[in-house]
Amino acid sequence: MRRSNFLTLLPFLTLPALAHAAAPGSGITADAVKAHVSFLADDLLEGRDTGSRGHQIAARYVASQFAGMGLKPAVKGDWYQNVPFVEVKPNADASLTIGGTSYTHKKEAVVSGNGKAEGEIVFGGFCLNKPELGLKDLQGLNIKGKIVACLSGFPKGTRSDIGAHLNAEKAKILSERGAIGLITIRTLEREKQTPWTRVVDYADDRSVRWANADGTPFDASPNIKAGATLDRAAAGALFAGTGKTLDAILAEADRTGGKPKAFALKKRASISRTASLTHFSSPNVIGMLPGSDPALANEYVLVMGHLDHIGTRSSGEGDKINNGAMDNASGIATMLEAARAMAQSPDKPKRPVLFAAVTAEEKGLLGADYLSRFPVVGDGKVVGVVNLDMPILTYDFTDVVAFGAEHSTLGPIVAAAAARDKVTLSADPMPEEGLFTRSDHYRFVQRGIPSVFLMTGFAGAGEKSFRGFLATNYHRVSDDLAQPFNWEAGAKFARINMLIATEIANAPEAPKWYADSFFGKTFAPEAPKAKRP
Numbered sequence: 407m408r409r410s411n412f413l414t415l416l417p418f419l420t421l422p423a424l425a426h427a428a429a430p431g432s433g434i435t436a437d438a439v440k441a442h443v444s445f446l447a448d449d450l451l452e453g454r455d456t457g458s459r460g461h462q463i464a465a466r467y468v469a470s471q472f473a474g475m476g477l478k479p480a481v482k483g484d485w486y487q488n489v490p491f492v493e494v495k496p497n498a499d500a501s502l503t504i505g506g507t508s509y510t511h512k513k514e515a516v517v518s519g520n521g522k523a524e525g526e527i528v529f530g531g532f533c534l535n536k537p538e539l540g541l542k543d544l545q546g547l548n549i550k551g552k553i554v555a556c557l558s559g560f561p562k563g564t565r566s567d568i569g570a571h572l573n574a575e576k577a578k579i580l581s582e583r584g585a586i587g588l589i590t591i592r593t594l595e596r597e598k599q600t601p602w603t604r605v606v607d608y609a610d611d612r613s614v615r616w617a618n619a620d621g622t623p624f625d626a627s628p629n630i631k632a633g634a635t636l637d638r639a640a641a642g643a644l645f646a647g648t649g650k651t652l653d654a655i656l657a658e659a660d661r662t663g664g665k666p667k668a669f670a671l672k673k674r675a676s677i678s679r680t681a682s683l684t685h686f687s688s689p690n691v692i693g694m695l696p697g698s699d700p701a702l703a704n705e706y707v708l709v710m711g712h713l714d715h716i717g718t719r720s721s722g723e724g725d726k727i728n729n730g731a732m733d734n735a736s737g738i739a740t741m742l743e744a745a746r747a748m749a750q751s752p753d754k755p756k757r758p759v760l761f762a763a764v765t766a767e768e769k770g771l772l773g774a775d776y777l778s779r780f781p782v783v784g785d786g787k788v789v790g791v792v793n794l795d796m797p798i799l800t801y802d803f804t805d806v807v808a809f810g811a812e813h814s815t816l817g818p819i820v821a822a823a824a825a826r827d828k829v830t831l832s833a834d835p836m837p838e839e840g841l842f843t844r845s846d847h848y849r850f851v852q853r854g855i856p857s858v859f860l861m862t863g864f865a866g867a868g869e870k871s872f873r874g875f876l877a878t879n880y881h882r883v884s885d886d887l888a889q890p891f892n893w894e895a896g897a898k899f900a901r902i903n904m905l906i907a908t909e910i911a912n913a914p915e916a917p918k919w920y921a922d923s924f925f926g927k928t929f930a931p932e933a934p935k936a937k938r939p
Contacts, residue, residue, distance in 0.1 A: 433750060434743045434900045436893035439799075442471075442739030443896070446713075447731035447887055454730060455717025456614060456766040457491065457686045464713050464738075468691045468763045471742050475749040477693030480760055481782050486689035489765060489776045490617040493684040494520060496610050502634050504589075504644060505673040514640040516609040519632030522678035523587025527644070527671040529555045532659070534572050535579060539564070541572070547668050550584030553675050555644060557655075558596045559840075563662045566837030567809065568924050574843045581627035587677050588633040591641045591652075594660045595838055602637050614769035616776045621685065632677040644671065688714075690773045691763040692782055695749055697911065699756035704786035707759045707911045709744060709903070710774065711737035711794040712767030712846055716881055729886040732875060737794035738763055740896055744794075744904035755911030760788070767795070767846055774846035778853045789916035790816060791857035792907050793847035798862045799896045800889060801871045805832045805863030806902070809842045813923040814856035815936050816910070823905035827898050835864045854930030856917040860903060862895070 445467060451460035469485035479485045496518070500511035504527070509515045528549055533556035535544040541561070556576060560569035577588055592600075615623035636644065642652040648671055658664040691713065697703055715730025729735075745761045760782070764773035781788065806824055808831055811817040821831055834841070842848065847857035864872060879885040910917060919926025921935040 434747050434897045434904070436897045438743050438746075439736075439739045439896035439900060440891070440893045442742050443731055443735045443891070444887060446735035446738060447729040449727050449729065451729075453717040453728040454713060454715045456714045456769055456772075457493070457688045458717060460717075461688060461714055461765065465689050465691045465763070465765075468713060468738065468742070469693075472691070472693035472745070472761065475693075475746050477695055477745065477749060477761065480692040480694040485691055485693065487692055487777065487780075487782060488687045488689050489773055490621075490685070490687050491766065491772070492615050492617045492621070492623040493612050493686060494615060494623060494681045495612045495684065497680045497682060500679045501676070503676045504640070505675070507643065509634075509636075509640050512606050512609050514637050516605055516635045517632065517677060517679045518634070519630070519677070519679050520681040521631030522676070523553055523630070523632040524676040525552050525586060525674060527553045527555055527589065527673050527675050528668065529645075529671055530580075530668045531666045532557045532560055533576050533580060534560060536572060539568070541665070543665070543668050544579070544583065549580065551586060553587035553589060553677065554580055554585045555589040555591060555671065556580075557659050557666065558590055558592050561663060561665050562595075562660070565924075566834050566840060567842035569837075570840030570843040571848075571925070573840060574848075577627040577630050577633075581629040584629060586629055586631055587675065588630050589644070589675065589677075590633065590635040591644070592635065592638075594656050597638070599838060605635060614766055614772060616766075616772050617685065623683070632679055634677050644673070648672070688765040688773070690765055690777055692777075693745070693761045695745070695755065695759040695761070697756050697758040698754040702757045704783070705757045705789045705916055706783050706786055707755070707757055707907055708762060708788045708791045708850070709741055709759060709794070709907045710762040710764055710791065710846055711741045712765070712773065713738055713763040714765050714768055714773070716768050719883065725883045728881065728883055731886050731889060731891075732798060733796040733880065733885055734767070734794075736797050736799050736896060740797065740900035740903060741794050743897070743900040744907060747901075747904050748908060755908060757789070757911040758786075759907060759911055764846055771846050771849050774849040778849045778855075788850065788855055790910045791847050791850045791855055792903055792910070793845055793857060793859040794903060795845040795859060797860070797896070797899045798868075798872045798875050799891055799893070799899065800875070801862075801867040801892055802895050803829065803862040803865070803868055803899070805830045805865040805868070807832055807834050807861040807863055809834070809859040809861065810847060810851065810856070810925075811858050813925050814917050814919045815915075816856050816858045816906075816917050818939070819909045819913070820858055820860070820906055823902050823909065826905060827902055829898075829902060830865075832863045832865065835869065851925055852929055854933060856919055856926075858906065860899070862899065
């Protein structure tokens with residue numbers, strides 16, 4: 407992240423839309439943020455799982471808040487964009503055989519998919535193919551009709567946002583090249599991040615896809631029929647007799663710039679599992695604040711956060727409700743208060759602003775993906791996205807990480823808005839987590855739209871608080887209202903994001919990708935670009 411570039415611009419930036427009021431967003435209060443989180447994280451909503459009654463209640467709550475602010479329904483007179491989904495529930499028939507040896511699901515391996523893949527195995531290293539970045543794992547490798555074994559993640563030293571994107575696209579690229587199955591070998595770094603017991607805990611979880619017009623599940627990698635993730639022992643056996651050892655491969659992958667070479671394993675594998683399919687729907691809730699400039703009426707700013715969480719635990723004693731107070735009741739609360747402040751301001755934005763509480767983020771950014779592919783703006787277009795997801799509001803943050811900001815002209819806007827609250831920008835302190843691709847804005851980046859996602863930073867008490875949340879409360883029943891919320895931090899986070907959205911809406915030009923941005927070149931090659939300052 408080019409923090410120095412942002413900060414040197416601050417004295418020269420003018421934010422005309424913000425200059426009219428002495429204290430923009432001063433009506434955003436800690437009590438209001440607390441009230442939203444308290445309702446959305448209540449046990450009554452049972453964890454707001456996609457398609458559940460609790461999520462429907464949360465959607466009604468958000469729609470009623472939008473109506474009370476004076477926003478307009480954005481979906482042809484309705485608040486709800488109903489997304490058709492297919493639940494994919496794994497059956498108890500998982501099977502994996504490698505080189506004639508069978509491995510047990512939820513013991514030495516975790517098997518996934520809805521079909522059968524049987525064929526020769528090729529080891530593809532990290533399975534990345536971007537020659538211009540020095541990533542040539544698949545170059546000259548014949549994987550058609552084969553099962554490909556891939557290391558998780560990406561080479562150390564790769565920019566975290568680019569690496570996370572390439573890793574997220576891995577199965578899609580393999581499918582396009584004709585691979586029929588995927589075996590994942592966890593790197594040493596991934597083993598540290600996620601213990602094997604945690605992988606096993608999620609082995610039989612249902613997955614969700616949005617449905618095509620014919621009712622079939624959307625699949626970005628349709629040729630990949632089945633996959634498996636191996637534990638250390640099973641992965642070691644995969645390389646037996648090849649002249650290469652797993653330990654040597656993992657050591658190479660753990661070195662900065664390390665790229666283990668691809669080769670054929672001369673073994674066959676059979677991976678199979680079936681699933682039961684159930685159709686249902688769940689809404690994105692979308693309100694619109696009309697713009698004041700007719701010349702900009704077709705350029706929309708989108709402010710969004712995900713309303714869903716992961717529902718209830720099916721086993722164990724005691725509390726079973728994953729309330730999702732921080733993830734993402736806090737993001738929705740700050741979005742609602744940003745929307746209220748913009749709606750009540752006497753200075754209306756020039757561009758129309760959409761506020762969306764999207765569904766199924768926890769299932770794979772699905773509600774956002776659907777909205778990005780089936781927009782509600784008619785002949786208009788979304789020109790910039792501000793995403794709010796899981797701000798950790800247990801401390802008075804003094805810095806933020808602005809994912810995506812360094813790739814477009816959104817960067818100086820974010821820096822200036824944060825500076826109004828004496829908040830600075832910091833580089834990603836957890837590149838190993840690949841956060842850039844793990845929240846809803848990424849689906850709009852994939853459509854070529856400049857986007858930004860703010861994370862509360864690590865300065866002061868930040869690192870201890872953030873890492874503590876991830877270790878203790880993330881996707882657990884303890885993500886509830888018993889956490890030591892700092893509600894004033896919630897108001898500050900809402901205010902900063904409101905300022906960002908306001909300036910995008912009032913800027914003379916829509917956001918542009920920088921000419922040297924990987925994402926701009928990849929997803930919007932024909933769009934006008936800006937020169938990096």
